[in-house]
Amino acid sequence: MGLDDKIKHGAEEASGKAKEAYGKATNDEEREAEGKAQQSSANLKQAGDDVKDAFR
Numbered sequence: 001m002g003l004d005d006k007i008k009h010g011a012e013e014a015s016g017k018a019k020e021a022y023g024k025a026t027n028d029e030e031r032e033a034e035g036k037a038q039q040s041s042a043n044l045k046q047a048g049d050d051v052k053d054a055f056r
Contacts, residue, residue, distance in 0.1 A: 006049055013042035 016038030023032025 006046070009042050009045045009049065013039050013046070016040075016042060 016035045018035070019038060020032050020035030023029065023035055
């Protein structure tokens with residue numbers, strides 16, 4: 001797993017956090033949920049990266 005993938009997944013998580021915060025600030029429940037889902041997706045990808053790294 002390359003460093004570029006880890007950076008992409010970290011950026012995706014940060015983007016999700018920003019969406020969630022924006023949704024909370026504007027009382028937009030849909031945007032907040034999108035942010036949480038994006039963070040979950042990024043966390044799963046990061047976990048996959050960690051597993052792949054463990055087998056190297």
